[in-house]
Amino acid sequence: MQYKNIIRILGLLVGLLSVTMLPPALISLIYRDGGGLPFILAFLWCICTGFLAWYPHRFEKTDLKAREGFLIVVLFWLVLASFSAIPLMLLEEPNLSTADAFFESFSGLTTTGATILNHIDDLPHAVLWYRQQLQWLGGMGIIVLAVAVLPMLGIGGMQLYRAETPGPVKDSKMTPRIADTAKHLWYIYLGLTIACALAYWLAGMSGFDAICHAFSTIAIGGFSTHDASMGYFNSPTINLVCVTFLLIAGVNFALHYAAVQSRSVRSYFFDPEFKVFIGIQIVLTVICFTVLLATGTYQDVDQALDQALFQSVSISTTAGFATTSFADWPTLLPMLLIFSSFIGGCAGSTGGGMKVVRVVLLYLQGLRELNKLVHPRAIFSIKLGRKVLPDRIVEAVWGFFSAYAAVFVICMLLLLAAGMDDITAFTAVAACINNLGPGLGEVAANFSSINDMSKWVLIMAMLFGRLEIFTLLVLFTPAFWRS
Amino acid sequence: MQYKNIIRILGLLVGLLSVTMLPPALISLIYRDGGGLPFILAFLWCICTGFLAWYPHRFEKTDLKAREGFLIVVLFWLVLASFSAIPLMLLEEPNLSTADAFFESFSGLTTTGATILNHIDDLPHAVLWYRQQLQWLGGMGIIVLAVAVLPMLGIGGMQLYRAETPGPVKDSKMTPRIADTAKHLWYIYLGLTIACALAYWLAGMSGFDAICHAFSTIAIGGFSTHDASMGYFNSPTINLVCVTFLLIAGVNFALHYAAVQSRSVRSYFFDPEFKVFIGIQIVLTVICFTVLLATGTYQDVDQALDQALFQSVSISTTAGFATTSFADWPTLLPMLLIFSSFIGGCAGSTGGGMKVVRVVLLYLQGLRELNKLVHPRAIFSIKLGRKVLPDRIVEAVWGFFSAYAAVFVICMLLLLAAGMDDITAFTAVAACINNLGPGLGEVAANFSSINDMSKWVLIMAMLFGRLEIFTLLVLFTPAFWRS
Numbered sequence: 001m002q003y004k005n006i007i008r009i010l011g012l013l014v015g016l017l018s019v020t021m022l023p024p025a026l027i028s029l030i031y032r033d034g035g036g037l038p039f040i041l042a043f044l045w046c047i048c049t050g051f052l053a054w055y056p057h058r059f060e061k062t063d064l065k066a067r068e069g070f071l072i073v074v075l076f077w078l079v080l081a082s083f084s085a086i087p088l089m090l091l092e093e094p095n096l097s098t099a100d101a102f103f104e105s106f107s108g109l110t111t112t113g114a115t116i117l118n119h120i121d122d123l124p125h126a127v128l129w130y131r132q133q134l135q136w137l138g139g140m141g142i143i144v145l146a147v148a149v150l151p152m153l154g155i156g157g158m159q160l161y162r163a164e165t166p167g168p169v170k171d172s173k174m175t176p177r178i179a180d181t182a183k184h185l186w187y188i189y190l191g192l193t194i195a196c197a198l199a200y201w202l203a204g205m206s207g208f209d210a211i212c213h214a215f216s217t218i219a220i221g222g223f224s225t226h227d228a229s230m231g232y233f234n235s236p237t238i239n240l241v242c243v244t245f246l247l248i249a250g251v252n253f254a255l256h257y258a259a260v261q262s263r264s265v266r267s268y269f270f271d272p273e274f275k276v277f278i279g280i281q282i283v284l285t286v287i288c289f290t291v292l293l294a295t296g297t298y299q300d301v302d303q304a305l306d307q308a309l310f311q312s313v314s315i316s317t318t319a320g321f322a323t324t325s326f327a328d329w330p331t332l333l334p335m336l337l338i339f340s341s342f343i344g345g346c347a348g349s350t351g352g353g354m355k356v357v358r359v360v361l362l363y364l365q366g367l368r369e370l371n372k373l374v375h376p377r378a379i380f381s382i383k384l385g386r387k388v389l390p391d392r393i394v395e396a397v398w399g400f401f402s403a404y405a406a407v408f409v410i411c412m413l414l415l416l417a418a419g420m421d422d423i424t425a426f427t428a429v430a431a432c433i434n435n436l437g438p439g440l441g442e443v444a445a446n447f448s449s450i451n452d453m454s455k456w457v458l459i460m461a462m463l464f465g466r467l468e469i470f471t472l473l474v475l476f477t478p479a480f481w482r483s
Numbered sequence: 484m485q486y487k488n489i490i491r492i493l494g495l496l497v498g499l500l501s502v503t504m505l506p507p508a509l510i511s512l513i514y515r516d517g518g519g520l521p522f523i524l525a526f527l528w529c530i531c532t533g534f535l536a537w538y539p540h541r542f543e544k545t546d547l548k549a550r551e552g553f554l555i556v557v558l559f560w561l562v563l564a565s566f567s568a569i570p571l572m573l574l575e576e577p578n579l580s581t582a583d584a585f586f587e588s589f590s591g592l593t594t595t596g597a598t599i600l601n602h603i604d605d606l607p608h609a610v611l612w613y614r615q616q617l618q619w620l621g622g623m624g625i626i627v628l629a630v631a632v633l634p635m636l637g638i639g640g641m642q643l644y645r646a647e648t649p650g651p652v653k654d655s656k657m658t659p660r661i662a663d664t665a666k667h668l669w670y671i672y673l674g675l676t677i678a679c680a681l682a683y684w685l686a687g688m689s690g691f692d693a694i695c696h697a698f699s700t701i702a703i704g705g706f707s708t709h710d711a712s713m714g715y716f717n718s719p720t721i722n723l724v725c726v727t728f729l730l731i732a733g734v735n736f737a738l739h740y741a742a743v744q745s746r747s748v749r750s751y752f753f754d755p756e757f758k759v760f761i762g763i764q765i766v767l768t769v770i771c772f773t774v775l776l777a778t779g780t781y782q783d784v785d786q787a788l789d790q791a792l793f794q795s796v797s798i799s800t801t802a803g804f805a806t807t808s809f810a811d812w813p814t815l816l817p818m819l820l821i822f823s824s825f826i827g828g829c830a831g832s833t834g835g836g837m838k839v840v841r842v843v844l845l846y847l848q849g850l851r852e853l854n855k856l857v858h859p860r861a862i863f864s865i866k867l868g869r870k871v872l873p874d875r876i877v878e879a880v881w882g883f884f885s886a887y888a889a890v891f892v893i894c895m896l897l898l899l900a901a902g903m904d905d906i907t908a909f910t911a912v913a914a915c916i917n918n919l920g921p922g923l924g925e926v927a928a929n930f931s932s933i934n935d936m937s938k939w940v941l942i943m944a945m946l947f948g949r950l951e952i953f954t955l956l957v958l959f960t961p962a963f964w965r966s
């Protein structure tokens with residue numbers, strides 16, 4: 001293992017991270033909210049640590065192999081999220097514990113959007129900005145992770161997308177290829193964020209809120225500058241802007257890249273995952289709308305449609321923005337939406353969950369198993385669109401699902417052992433492993449009332465979810481360290 | 484499809500079933516409980532229907548193919564459980580609805596052991612006997628299904644056991660081979676039941692209770708003649724007898740057969756599934772014992788050990804007998820035990836759940852996926868004991884797990900739509916799909932308070948679980964009916 005090179009890279013990253021402490025400090029200066037000092041201190045801390053890690057190893061620019069790739073990806077999130085917790089720990093008001101600061105920071109950077117804060121409206125502008133910016137930066141990392149890194153590492157069948165990754169395909173060296181891919185994707189990401197912020201602003205948000213919510217919308221993060229989340233604005237127009245940009249951000253960014261390159265939207269309509277993704281949103285909205293009307297939860301048809309559409313898209317893309325407390329909706333709706341977050345966004349998007357394409361593959365693979373029972377000697381291939389899938393991918397997707405379930409159950413049992421009730425534990429793990437945000441029960445609004453042990457378990461769940469289980473799990477195998 | 488032959492077989496089965504209505508009628512005569520009439524009527528009904536179905540097709544003895552096998556297996560349970568509901572519908576007191584009678588009958592014959600009755604102690608002896616006998620007969624069916632039929636049909640990787648099936652292996656014709664296997668296994672089943680009844684009787688049960696509970700113990704059914712279940716006897720000796728025979732019944736009956744044939748217990752110790760099965764029981768007992776002592780749930784160490792051992796084995800083998808309400812145990816224990824029922828008994832036993840061997844394979848397959856990530860070009864085989872598994876089995880096991888999860892989620896959503904609360908719905912589906920019996924929440928004691936729609940959903944769940952998902956699911960594919 002090239003530890004020196006890894007330390008060099010992490011040093012660089014922490015150095016880069018230090019720069020992200022400056023905008024909140026600037027915001028503090030603009031709004032004179034007196035909340036700037038923690039960010040200045042964190043800036044100094046990060047830039048010094050980063051320099052000390054980078055400087056001794058600055059010439060160790062060896063080429064990285066897949067195995068180092070796993071370690072760097074995991075350390076990327078662990079180190080950056082830990083350093084991002086520093087300004088939160090330094091805050092005077094609210095005075096956060098280490099567990100709280102780490103929870104908020106990991107929740108931000110993994111774009112989970114679960115919060116331990118319960119008086120968000122009273123926070124200084126600097127802190128509000130910082131939380132939203134964390135999600136936006138997390139989203140940048142996720143795009144590159146999901147479009148370029150995971151396919152290269154072959155996590156959970158994502159080698160499926162190897163050929164589609166933008167950038168020079170034939171180059172087997174990781175570093176230059178990822179850098180090139182990243183550049184292309186970030187332009188799109190930045191463009192979408194600007195468009196989203198403008199749309200929010202035109203729909204009636206303040207400039208500050210518009211930018212902040214654009215950050216967490218395009219990152220499918222779900223943090224808000226208000227306790228009431230999107231419900232604060234009480235505006236169907238703003239809800240519609242949010243839904244539109246969530247749907248865009250929930251699509252594979254490689255498709256956006258293809259659309260930009262070819263100046264045509266054809267690529268979307270040839271993508272089976274995209275069609276299923278849109279289909280899921282429609283089905284969920286229709287179910288919610290019908291049940292809400294049938295039970296008389298809303299008297300007004302327009303309002304029922306607005307709420308049904310917003311909550312369906314917000315939960316199933318794993319954004320987790322709230323307008324109303326969907327936890328109080330009748331009968332099956334809360335759990336239906338929580339279950340839909342297991343499907344989540346498309347592969348290569350900023351969304352969480354298991355990803356639409358994997359659920360499609362699980363369905364096709366299940367059908368194949370049934371066909372094999374009827375015709376034991378026949379050979380059936382699985383096709384996604386026009387592409388025939390190799391068995392390697394089929395196995396990797398089954399394996400992904402099983403590992404997802406196993407991690408889910410273990411996290412849930414740990415929460416129960418820490419004293420949480422059943423329904424809170426179930427939905428809290430779902431909310432964190434799917435990088436969704438809100439759960440039901442005790443964690444329907446926020447995670448402030450749970451104990452520290454539970455917070456650490458959920459931090460692990462967020463990380464497992466964001467790293468698509470195997471990237472993190474592989475570090476726990478002896479084979480990884482031995483070879 | 485050889486429909487005439489299928490009708491002939493079902494006619495024969497219903498004719499045989501009619502005979503099983505006579506023992507309860509006899510019991511009624513002995514105890515003079517006035518509960519015999521429904522059983523006489525049911526006897527007449529079954530024997531007439533059976534004869535009418537069998538007589539016109541009595542010469543249609545064609546050989547059956549795998550595809551007819553699926554249909555017969557499903558119809559076997561559907562038809563027998565439906566006819567078994569007849570005497571329950573004819574009862575005057577309690578006056579059961581159709582849904583209730585079917586629920587009780589399916590719960591009996593699938594050895595689920597969930598009940599809609601809540602004053603069991605007041606029932607006539609005839610009814611008590613009938614419920615226990617249903618489970619015992621169900622267990623006979625399961626043994627043959629699990630040891631001979633499912634391996635032959637190749638359900639969920641069970642082709643793994645094809646070579647180990649007792650009886651003439653090379654004969655590819657289904658009927659004679661299954662008949663031969665069944666005979667061998669039923670001797671063992673009968674022998675174990677007699678031994679269990681004697682042990683219960685020596686431990687202090689009445690003769691009637693001893694036989695009744697032996698029926699539901701060897702079938703891992705969980706029905707009791709008392710509302711308080713095993714808790715009625717309040718005897719550590721009886722609990723220990725129960726645990727011992729549950730552990731025996733939870734083991735692959737092909738192993739018992741091998742042990743009988745070779746007059747040696749060596750076969751057990753060479754079986755990886757057996758070792759894991761015993762290991763799971765030990766781990767669960769230790770966890771329960773430790774938590775019960777640490778939380779002071781029981782003051783007495785002996786009592787804590789007795790309860791921990793009994794509930795761990797009773798729930799994880801999916802028997803579902805109760806001594807105490809484990810639903811009220813502290814923190815994680817109730818959910819831990821419910822989760823353990825997903826693992827269930829060994830393949831080829833009367834236990835439910837996904838079966839120990841499949842969980843072992845999922846674990847080994849998960850490890851292989853991790854190793855493949857580290858060494859993408861290496862080839863890893865999966866070994867169970869000394870046997871290398873073909874890829875076909877690996878895929879079938881992944882597929883089984885995914886289908887199990889999918890059926891679970893759909894059933895749970897249907898229950899929520901029917902108005903059930905989250906935790907009751909979750910555990911009710913677990914209790915039925917794993918053929919366990921008791922759940923938590925509203926269904927911790929019995930299923931009397933849930934509505935009819937929920938009962939029908941749970942009947943489906945029991946059937947899906949008992950038929951290992953795919954046997955039933957395959958009937959819903961167009962390919963099955965087309966070919």
Ligand SMILES: [K+]
Pocket residue numbers: 111112113220221222318319320435436437
């Ligand atoms: K989120």
Ligand SMILES: [K+]
Pocket residue numbers: 594595596703704705801802803918919920
């Ligand atoms: K049972």
